Amino acid sequence: MxxxxxxxxxxxxxxxxxxxxxxxxxxxxxxxxxxxxxxxxxxxxxxxxxxxxxxxxxxxxxxxxxxxxxxxxxxxxxxxxxxxxxxxxxxxxxxxxxxxxxxxxxxxxxxGQDFRVSAGRTLLLPCRRSDKPKQRWFQRREGGKREPILTRFKNATVKPERHDPRLSYQHDALQILQLQPGDAGEYLCNGELEATVVVLTQSLSVPTAPPAVTGAVTVEKTKTDKTPETVSVLVLVAVVSSAGLLLIGGVTCIVLSSLKCRRKKKHRPTGGRRRGDAELQLWTSSSTAQGERHVEAINSGGRSLRRRGRRVGCSAPAERDPPLRLTGPTQLEGASGQNRAGSAAAQCDLLVCAY
Structure with a gap:
């Protein structure tokens, strides 16, 4: 026991x-x-x-x-x-x-072929690129030469070529116990590259030198002092930018308002005049045409009455009134309306007597 x-x-x-x-x-x-x-x-x-x-x-x-x-x-x-x-x-x-x-x-x-393994783990590397029963393993560190690790013969016996108890042949592969940073590099089996190993280590060291700590504190203070200045500069830039935008907006509004007012003042009177002129022209032309039609009717009526008087033997008026002439929308030049009406009535009486 x-x-x-x-x-x-x-x-x-x-x-x-x-x-x-x-x-x-x-x-x-x-x-x-x-x-x-x-x-x-x-x-x-x-x-x-x-x-x-x-x-x-x-x-x-x-x-x-x-x-x-x-x-x-x-x-x-x-x-x-x-x-x-x-x-x-x-x-x-x-x-x-x-x-x-x-x-x-x-x-x-x-x-893949590039392995990143944490320190302390057990790594297995099989010989996959060579079919030979005899396997010879090498390690090549960065910038160095190939270093033999071990040789496995056909009868499954293993001959170590490096005095390191962590290296052995188990599970049909090269086995590395308790992986360390010195195990990083390229691993070759029978001259063929099998893997490139990177050993990951955790940084647990804490700086103990006073100057390093002081420097760290100084940097932090400097950053802390610069922070308010940076903030004030940013605030100032923001305020100036806002004021500039407001000023530009106000000027733009004033210019647009003045242009709009000018356009309204320019177009409103002209439109009123044109509308009044159009209405006056329409009224004058209609009134003139209507008056001309009345005058023509009166003149034609007088001529027809005189012709009928001659036919029936009625004597024509001693004095012939001049034809009417339109001088305005509502005025007739020549004999007055009453004289015209009396003359027409006399002529009508003569016609009635003759018949």
Whole structure:
């Protein structure tokens, strides 16, 4: 028992036994490229009753004694040791996986060839561009040369070429535990570029030097002092702009009003005169025409009476009145109306006597 307790911390450094030592071990955070095959170990001793869930909701596979259920046999496989194998990773597989309500793995699915992975995670890089059973892995940092990492032979034996316990070959891929900034760079398998890795780190450092803090405070004060000036300038510009707009609007209104008044004064009298002249001309012309018709009727009547008097033997008037002539709308020049009426009556009497 004491020997087991002594060697257990050492065994926990081995990836496949990382979760088996204790149920309180830190959850394995995996970053794996898409289309890769990945198996997750449940870690419990009882393999007869198993329930695998994804994202705390979806039940993927279950086993109760000899009865098994599988949501999609083309994607998931439950092994005899209760391990869950994801046959081909895709974006939908990202998230947390639990075995019998115990959190086992938090999975990140990588796409493309340029990977941005947070520091501290476990990265798997499969050799996808070479079909050779023998794999030799290299790392090339920015501006540096290729550095060998390890070699996997045909018989599945692995020869490390760098003294780093974080580097191994697991899950049919190059495995890097506890990713660090020094792991960034290009990774090649059999001379073919497999991935370019960028390690993301969180900046947790806090400046402690007093000058830096003083400078920060000074900058903030300067910005605070400039803020009211900027606001006052903006307010002044807004006020001047508003006053200019009001002035332009007032001048425009005055000019338009004056033009409108001038047009009204110019057109109103002219229209009145033209209308009065038209009415006067119409009245004068109608009155003149009517008077001319009356005068012509009177003159023609007198001539016809004289002709009839001659026929019946009546004597014509001794003095012949001159014909009437129209001099105005309501005045007749010549014999008055009464004389004309008397002469016409005398001529009519003569005609009656003759008949």
């Amino acid at each position: 004491l020997g087991f307790l002594f060697f257990c911390p050492f065994l926990c450094c081995v990836p496949m036994l990382q979760i088996s030592c204790s149920e309180n071990t830190t959850v394995l955070q995996l970053s794996v490229p898409e289309d890769h095959r990945l198996c997750l170990w449940c870690g419990g001793s009882d393999t007869s009753d198993v329930v695998w869930t994804h994202q705390d909701r979806t039940v993927l596979v279950t086993r109760q004694k000899n009865y098994e259920t599988n949501q999609d046999r083309t994607r998931f496989q439950l092994k005899p040791d209760a391990s869950l194998c994801l046959l081909r990773l895709d974006d939908a597989d990202a998230g947390t996986f639990r075995c019998n309500d115990r959190l086992v793995t938090e999975l990140e699915v990588l796409t």
